[in-house]
Amino acid sequence: MKIGILGIGGIGGFIASKMLQSKDKDEIILITKERQKRAIISEGLTLLDGDKSEKVHVIDVVSTNDKIEKLDILFIAIKSYDLKESLKNIRSSISDKTLIIPLLNGISIKNIICDTLNLSERQVIDGCIYIISNKINDSTIRHVGGPGRIIIGGENQTALNTLQTVLEKYDLDIGYHKDIKEILWKKFLFVSPISAISTANGVTFGALQDDAYLMIQCQSLMEEVILIAKKLGINLSHEDIKNTIEMLKKFPYEAKSSFQLDIEKNQKNEKNILIDDVISLGEKLDLDVINYISINQQIMDRYLCVQ
Ligand SMILES: NC(=O)C1=CN([C@@H]2O[C@H](COP(=O)(O)OP(=O)(O)OC[C@H]3O[C@@H](n4cnc5c(N)ncnc54)[C@H](OP(=O)(O)O)[C@@H]3O)[C@@H](O)[C@H]2O)C=CC1
Ligand SMILES: CC(C)(CO)C(=O)C(=O)O
Numbered sequence: 001m002k003i004g005i006l007g008i009g010g011i012g013g014f015i016a017s018k019m020l021q022s023k024d025k026d027e028i029i030l031i032t033k034e035r036q037k038r039a040i041i042s043e044g045l046t047l048l049d050g051d052k053s054e055k056v057h058v059i060d061v062v063s064t065n066d067k068i069e070k071l072d073i074l075f076i077a078i079k080s081y082d083l084k085e086s087l088k089n090i091r092s093s094i095s096d097k098t099l100i101i102p103l104l105n106g107i108s109i110k111n112i113i114c115d116t117l118n119l120s121e122r123q124v125i126d127g128c129i130y131i132i133s134n135k136i137n138d139s140t141i142r143h144v145g146g147p148g149r150i151i152i153g154g155e156n157q158t159a160l161n162t163l164q165t166v167l168e169k170y171d172l173d174i175g176y177h178k179d180i181k182e183i184l185w186k187k188f189l190f191v192s193p194i195s196a197i198s199t200a201n202g203v204t205f206g207a208l209q210d211d212a213y214l215m216i217q218c219q220s221l222m223e224e225v226i227l228i229a230k231k232l233g234i235n236l237s238h239e240d241i242k243n244t245i246e247m248l249k250k251f252p253y254e255a256k257s258s259f260q261l262d263i264e265k266n267q268k269n270e271k272n273i274l275i276d277d278v279i280s281l282g283e284k285l286d287l288d289v290i291n292y293i294s295i296n297q298q299i300m301d302r303y304l305c306v307q
Contacts, residue, residue, distance in 0.1 A: 001026040001166055002026065002029060002073075003072065004090075005019075005028070005077060006031045006076045007082075008032045008045070008061075010077075010258065011131070014047065016045060017141065018047075022170050025169070025170070030045070030058055030060065030061040031063070031068065031090060037062065037063040039137070040138065040139050044139065045139055045141070046141070048140065049142070064090055067092070068090055070095045071098050072099065074098055076102040077104070079270060080106055080273045081268045081272070087117055098123065100125065101125050102126070102127060103129045105258075106188070106273035107184055107188050107277065108277060110126050125154055125180075126180040127151060129148065132251060133146075134258075144255060148173055150174045152180065153177035185225075189225050190244045191257065192225060193225065195259040196296075199259055199302075205252070205253065206254060206255070217291070228285060231285045258270070263303050271299070275295070
């Protein structure tokens with residue numbers, strides 16, 4: 001099996017390192033930019049986790065300028081703002097049999113992939129990951145916290161069976177769920193409000209939980225996400241808000257979302273999929289998302305938002 005991983009940053013670097021550490025492995029191909037390819041060829045790939053540092057030697061690392069052989073499985077771990085461009089670059093490595101697993105945040109990623117590559121929905125197996133993992137430099141990734149749990153799923157049971165058989169040999173914590181849409185919305189219920197509120201106020205996950213007023217605001221954002229989800233037929237409830245807040249407690253005090261880290265560095269960021277999508281869905285579905293409109297404004301006032 002040829003397994004590609006597109007985007008070797010916080011997420012792609014984490015899963016690549018875990019897979020490459022396995023003794024019995026498939027052909028794992030890391031797909032990067034040219035500059036990062038050179039760094040990984042000369043330095044290997046190092047995953048830092050607490051006091052541990054694990055370096056793997058990488059045999060197959062290609063850049064999007066290289067000719068890449070047809071892949072059986074492709075994990076996508078790119079930021080949403082680079083997604084379309086990078087997919088176009090690796091189009092020739094995707095056949096009508098390649099199974100694609102996006103691990104990006106957001107609720108519209110499958111549509112973007114299918115539209116960009118003109119693929120059948122059955123080929124794209126929705127997924128998400130619960131983790132905080134950051135790229136330190138082109139050859140070093142740090143797992144900061146979070147369980148690293150991956151959930152994939154959907155209606156294509158044949159594809160899921162294949163993936164389960166291929167991926168079980170790796171030290172990855174993977175769960176399979178038929179109703180993956182609900183899982184993606186539950187993840188979104190976590191990542192969107194928490195990223196928005198902590199970024200708007202410049203606080204870490206721990207400081208957010210210490211501030212009762214901010215937690216009330218955070219819950220108001222969650223209510224708006226639930227309103228939209230329900231209108232779209234996704235079964236989220238207030239119980240999910242409780243579970244989401246419980247989950248927040250499992251992250252380290254100093255943790256920040258990838259959105260906050262990007263925006264603080266004045267880098268391109270995923271505001272479009274984390275915040276703007278909620279506002280436009282609210283408008284489209286004629287639902288009141290006043291708290292999202294206001295948090296969006298707070299973020300724009302506080303930072304110069306690079307899009
Ligand atoms: N980090 C986290 O803890 C979590 C992130 N997520 C989600 O996962 C997704 C990926 O995030 P994350 O791993 O943090 O992102 P990173 O920015 O750390 O990694 C993305 C990688 O893709 C590379 N890249 C960009 N464009 C291309 C291209 N055209 N061809 C090849 N490589 C390219 C980047 O290179 P360069 O740096 O040079 O641009 C970088 O190495 C996002 O949607 C994020 O929201 C979800 C859960 C947790
Ligand atoms: C909030 C978090 C850490 C949850 O996995 C995340 O998805 C992100 O930072 O993008």
